[in-house]
Structures are given as C-alpha cells and as structure tokens.
Amino acid sequence: MPVKTTFRENVSIALQSIAGNRLRTSLTALIIAIGIMALVGILTAVEGIKQYTTDAFSSLGANSFTIQNRGSGIRFGGGRRKVYPAIRYDQAARFRDKFKLPSTIAINLNVSSQAVAKYASNKTNPNVSITGSNENYVQTNGYKIALGRNFSDAELEHGANVVIIGEEVKDKLFKKEDPINKSIFVGSNKFRVIGVFAPKGSSAGFGGDRLCLIPILKAKQITTVANPSFSIAVMVNGPGSLDLTTGEATSLFRNIRSLNVAAPDNFEIVRSDSIQQQLSGQITGMTIAGFGIGIITLLGAAIGLMNIMLVSVTERTREIGVRKAIGATPGVIRKQFLIEAVVICIIGGIGGMILGMAIGNLIAVSISGKFVIPWLWLFSAFALCTFIGLASGFYPAKKASNLDPVEALRYE
Template sequence: MTYTENVRLALHAINSNRLRTMLTALIIAIGLSALVGILTTLDAVKKSMTEAFSSMGANSFTIRNRGTGIRIGGNGVRPKPFASIRYEEAIAFKKNLEIPVTVAVSVFASDGATAKYGSKKSNPNINIQGIDENSLNAQGLDLALGRNFSKAEAEQGTNLCILGDDLKTTLFGDDSPIDKVITTGNGRFKVVGVTAKKGSSMGFNGGRTIYVPLFKAKIINESANPSYTITVMSPNSEETEKIIGEATSEFRNIRKVKIKDPNNFEISKSDAVAQTLIENLSYVAIGGVAIGVITLIGASIGLMNIMLVSVTERTREIGVRKAIGANPSVIRKQFLIEAVVICLIGGVMGIMFGILLGNVISLLMGGSFIIPWLFIIGGFGLCVLVGVISGYYPAKKASKLDPVEALRYE
C-alpha cells in the first residue's frame, strides 16, 4: 500500500470516530498552542526589545545612582542604591567631560500628574520628565511636530514642554497643540513639540509623558532628593570602552570618590541591559516549554490509549487484511500513519492558535507581529514525533495479531 492509501484509510478511520479523535487532537492542540504561544510571545518581545535599545544607540551607556534592578528569575536581591546624583554633579560631568561624545541628562519630576487644556483633562497617570537638549535623541525619540528644547532653554528652566503622542491626542485630538498652553500641577507650560509614537519600554510609556526643560524639573520636582540620569553616546563602538573609562574617572572626581574606594554609582551599557533582559526571559521560556511538554505527554498517553482501543475494535478488520495478503509491515505502517495524522490535525489547530495568542499578547505589550517559521516547522516535527511514539506500540500489537484468531474475534 502507498502512503496516500494509508492516509486515506487513516482519515476514514478518524471519520468513523470523530468525537473521540477530535478530543484527543484538542489535547494535543492545547499543549502545542501553549508551547508555540509562549515562545512566539517571547520571540516578539525580544525583537521589540532589541529594536527599542537599538534606537537608543548600541554605543551608549548610562550613569545612575543604582543598578537597573533587573532580577527576573534571580535570587531576588535588589541592587544597592548609592547617594543620589545631584543636578550640579550631572551638569558638571556634562561640561567637564572633554572627549568627543554627546551627553544627555534627565530626571523624573512626577509619575502621577494630570494635564489640562480647556475642558479636556488627562487621567492622573502622566509622567513629567526633565530633559536637556540631547535627551530625546538619547532615548530614541523623534519629534512628530514642533521642535526640541535649545541648550539655553534646558538650563534656564523656561515654561515650555514637549508632549507625548498619547497625551497630545487626549488633550487636543487632531488639532495642533503647538504654542498652546497646558496646565499640570501648579504650572502652565507652552507646548513646543510632540514626540512621534513609540511603544512602551520596561513599563515606561513615553506617550503619556510631559517633557520639560531640565532646570524646570529641578524646581517642580516632587522628590526632595531626586537622582539624575546621565546618558553618554559615543561616536562608535570601538571607542566605547575607552570612553567608559574616561567617564568613570571624571565622575569619580566629581563625586569625590577616594582612590581606594569603589564607585558610588553604576554604569550600564544600553545593549548590556537589553541582553540581561533577554537572558532573564529564558526562565519564562523554560516554564512555558515545561507546561507545553507536560500537556503533550498527557496528550500522547491519551492518543496511545485511543490507538489501543482502535486496534481492539478493528481486530476482525486486521484479520481480513492479513488473510488477503497484508504483511505485518503494512498493518504497522497503517496504524502509525493514523496516529501521526491525528497528531497533525491537533498540531495545525495548536500552531495556528499559538501564533495568534502569542502575537495578541505581544501587540498588547507593545511588541510587533511575527510569524515564527522555526516554531511552525518545529511544531509539525514535534507532532510527527508524538504520533510515532504514541502509535508505535499499538501498531506493533496490531501487526502481531494472528490472522486466524483475529477473524474469529467478535
């Protein structure tokens, strides 16, 4: 018998027991959709994360008063915070670093503000961030409307602001906000720009942010002791390590760190942060794979049980086939192919649902839509493997039936 005839017989047998077969295929689909869905989500998030950090510049590094705090799957130990980086220290570093780099300084002034324009009012979830003339570029942000702050405006603390795209839509709809005055807290700010749309990154949504001049943020900051963030962008990757050394030495002098003492600040490269996040996502991937594999093991046991029942129910049919010349290899092949076909039916449903589920979650998290061809091919391969493993014993049992005893079976 050819493979085509075996597949046709398998589909006929499946059609005869549709409910039982579909329930088994559904178990396989659930296991495979969990596996493909989680891996698709992680792949899409990794892609989005890589793009986000690439837009910030692979050659940049950041100086903070503490580590990033990324400890997914670790021992739960949070990074030790050092004394806050003061405004004067950040500005001194920016002015004193005598190497060809771009330095940006920023600070969060508020994370629960509201903004008003006329009768329109935002929800109390607006971030106010103080930035200098280089910060938008350092954060990978572009302007959709208007202009950036000048160096003088950032240092003088003028009542100007740049709106995130979501906030602009909330307050102004389709109208231009340029040169309009909004109110936030006790201050009134003239809008000079609007950022282009960009997804969320590590919980921070730039679309719901009001960017104000750096010195203005110092005046209105809700924190009594805010810590400023310094981002240094080097011209090329070859010089990054050298520039980190120069920056470390300069900032140690500004912070008056003694030669024998360790740094009281943290320096992290942007691509290193992305790599840490991606590596930590592997713990989630392991959990997802474990869930999918356990479900598939359960499905394979169920499939083996169904195939054993099928062999028992079709004992007389097997006897007839052997009596007219079918050898054990033909019988074994028929039942193996039937098990594989059932797995593939469940696999198609599971892969399609897994890709859909994974991409929906990814889009909700600000990621992008992807078609994971590797997971699709791997999923089908896994289905064939489960089918062969689950169907081998029942197929072997069917091939060893004595034709005389099988024909007498009722």
C-alpha cells in the first residue's frame, strides 16, 4: 500500500539525512555559501557606493553648475586630451561681476591635491587638497562649518594666511585639541586656522574631509603653476530653469573669452546632476558586472551540488529500496531529495549572505561608501538559493525516484 508523507515529515527526513552526513553537507553548503557570498558581497559594495554618491551630490543641489577649462572634468575612458586656454582670474572675476541672474558664485583654484599639513609633531599623509576660493565656496560645494567661521572681507581682500580645514585634517593634527587660532603648515606655507568643516566624506573620491581652504588671492600667490586655470562654481538662487541659466552663462563667458560666433566653446559647463548621471551609469555597469560574476560563481556551485546529490543517491540506493519496499511512492522519494537539496542550499545561502554583506560593507566603507543592508539583494539571494536547490536536486531526485526497489535492495 503506498505511503504518503506530509511536507513536515519530508523536511524532518531530509534534516535527519543531512545530520547523518555532516561532512558532505558542510562541503556542499560551503560551495553554495561561496557563490552567494560573491554575489551579495559585490552587490552590497556597489549599493553602498551608490547610496553614498547619491547623498554626496544631492547636497550640491539641483540648480548648480561649474564653469571650468574644457577637458579638465571627470573623464571616463582614454583618448588624447586637447589643451585649451586656461581660465584666467580676471575672466572669472568679470563673469562674477556681470552675471545678472540671482546666484551665489565662487571662484576656485586647486593649488595641490598632494600636500602635507603639519602641526607641532603631528602631520597628515601627502593627500591633503589645497584650494583657494571666497566665502561662497562653503555654500556652492555643499559644506558646513562645524567650528569657527568663514573668511572675512578683509582676509579675502588681502589674501591673508588663514585656512579652514576639513574634519580629517583636524583629527590628524589636533586630536582632541581645539584647532581654532592655531598655526599650521600646509605644504611650505604657514596658516592660522579659523574654521573646521563638518564631516563630508570623500565625494566621488576627491577627499572632501582632507581639504584646506584658503583665500583665492593667497592661492594665486603660492601656486607653482605658471598659468593656472580657475573654475567658477555657480549656485542658482530660485526656481529658474537650469537649462536657461547655463545658456545665459555660456553666452556671457563666450563673450568674456572673445570667441566669435563660429568658434566652439573652449571651456565647459558641468552641471551637478550630469556628474551624478555619469557616476550612476558607471555604478549600473558595476552592478551588472557584479551580478554576472555572482551568477557564474553560483552556476559552478549548482553543478557541484548536483554532483554531490548524485553521489548521495548512489550511497543511499539500498535505503531508497527499503523505503519503496515498505510503500514509499516515487513522488515521496523525489520530494525528500528535492527538499534535502533546497535545505542544504538555504543553509549555505544564509551563511553566504551574512559573509557577503559583511565583506561588501567593509569594501564600501573602506572607500568612503556607506554601510547598507541590501534587503532586495538578500531576498533575491534567498529566492535564488531555493531555485538552485530545486534545479540542482531535480535530476538526482528523479534518478532516486525511478530506482527499481528490487534492484535497489540488491545493491551493496
């Protein structure tokens, strides 16, 4: 008489079989765990970086753009770069004075991105950025001053030796000491600290907390570049169309640069939202690549699981014969092996998800990303584990259910 078993009984039998073959189960689960760890780890790291870049650029606002020397922005891919005339300070100043739309404008000059800051016996790594600007830099670049103050009009007018430092610079040089009005060396120049920026992070990899901001005229004095190129950051005040505003800015700056009607722009306007779109495109590519790598790894794990389940069927041939002899139907045998494969996959998958999330977040945080719990990818990984268990266990389960009970009982 055929014997029917409930789902709970099938799970119980599968767990008993798993417990009786711990070494084989552990090795099989490890294969699945490695595959899931690779998938979840890569996608967690990408998700952390994605959320960080989104937050970082959202602080700049939707109505901001930068005028800079053409070809000096973020570049993806290779190719020879054409050299265009530098944007001079007098050109940037004329734009600031003549741009009539309501806006906040900062003129910037990057002096160095590999400077060393020193205070007493403490010093930073050679990765400090020295940037010259005016009092509007804080607003146009999404910074906040946590300690001290911004530049005064007198300091900007005379190019005073004052500096506003980033959070990381403060932590390296002053530990728990108050940095305000202390004198530090940045490169070979001495400055008095008047302010400290609130933590910002390394937006798009540019070291936002390793910044030393000095007056723009002081930056002109200490730069080692013979013909430096300035940039102009513009934050539009009000709800006006950014397309209209950038069009007005382009027309004005072409006039300042004395370009005739037929000449192409020898400068570029980079909108904050376009930078984010570029980075989002790169992150999407990373996500697809990470998903592909994870799937390939899991495909190998699925093949390994199927082979081990086939070995299990061979080892348990006599057991299958006994069960069939006492009334177990092919469907019961098939369900038992399928459930066993799925349970092994879920055990390995849970371990892989935990390890993958931990490793992915370590990678993301180490490159200034955010700590995230990627619920979508975790649920997807769990569903994938179930599918892999069913797919890998189907053929071994079918083979087990088709065994002839008489031949199976003779098997030694």
